Amino acid sequence: MEYTASLVRLKTDARIAAMRESAKDRRDPVCADETLNYLLYTVKSLRPRRILEIGTAEGLSGAAMLSALPDAVLTTVEIDEALYLRAKKNFEEFGLSSRAHCILGDAADVLNALDGTFDLVFLDGPKAQYLKYLPDIKRLLREGGVLFADDVLLYGWVSGKVPVPQKRHSIVAKLREYLDAVSRDEELITSVLDIGEGVAVSVKVSSK
Template sequence: MFYPFEMERYLETLLGERDPLLREMEEQALQETIPVVTPAVGNFLSLLAAMNKAQSVLEIGTAIGYSTIWLARGVEKSGGHVTTIDMNKDRLSRARGYFQRAGLLEKITALEGDARKILPSLTSGYDFVFIDAAKGEYLDYLKLIDGLIIPGGILVVDNVLFRGWVVPDSNFAPKYERMVGGLRKFLQELCANPDYVTSVLPFGDGVSVSRKAEKGR
């Protein structure tokens, strides 16, 4: 987190009391160091998906299903469906358990495997895509999902500023050089892509929000 921890906590208080299931998942992720979005980012995803009345959501990176539940709740009223991909068998199994407890099992399709191998087999038509997986693979995902997102569709990517280290002249351990460099290149390519209008939001761990241009524009 690249801004004061107190600010993140304050943003959480503005969300009000979250239901016991989400709190349980947050505590589980914290105890086991499982990477999940912050509650503020989860709420943002749900709100954005609901505002866009998303019908077909694609998520790359399920973990234990925390962000998946936020997304599924966001599209529940509009009759939307979430397809989520993760290669960790154990976490995906736990996620399915949470989906069932949340009463969202029929709203979510969970696919096990490497997203880079699964994405080419999917058909186009997604109006909302969320990426929160291996940071070193973001450029690969960007190329693979381009043909899957419909014109006017939304693309949201988490951790794009990664602890603030993506900002030039930041100090970090050499072992992170490749990942940080990859994220910088990802943001440069995404923001320069004429087919997308993009904004980068400095909350959570950095979130990019893009809208794919509609045909004829």
């Protein structure tokens, strides 16, 4: 672990911190402490009212965002039924059910069929699909809205800091394509940050 990452202390509700620890013990997917802190910093600064999340897992990042924002509502998509059900139960236990709209399905189909406008999109689903989701995410994001994509540097493989294992070339190529696309996009201003496994923050601006 790098020196800076080892200094990070997660600043969230004690119950959420405890749930994260048990999820990590079970090796269930959760974002890094550093990433969650930065996500919470982002939502507390921007105060989005409508949030879209791709990749609910058991609802920890969703619950953390909703607990930080009493006026926000979350739409969150998960493909794995067992995780979707666990997330629904967790939102219920946190008293957040009325503000958490959980959708079971493949994000590609769900995004395609989704309407409305979101202030913030937390993209934390299958990494190889980020680029495929981009047109729908841009359609759903309001002007001035923020797209927060996690795991874009993936263990330093994407930046080239760490050699890419043979089996991972395809996912790394897809993430590089995603970073290239959001960086070149006339309607997005993107920063790539070396936080956790890498975060790309894109703000949607007018193309004119």
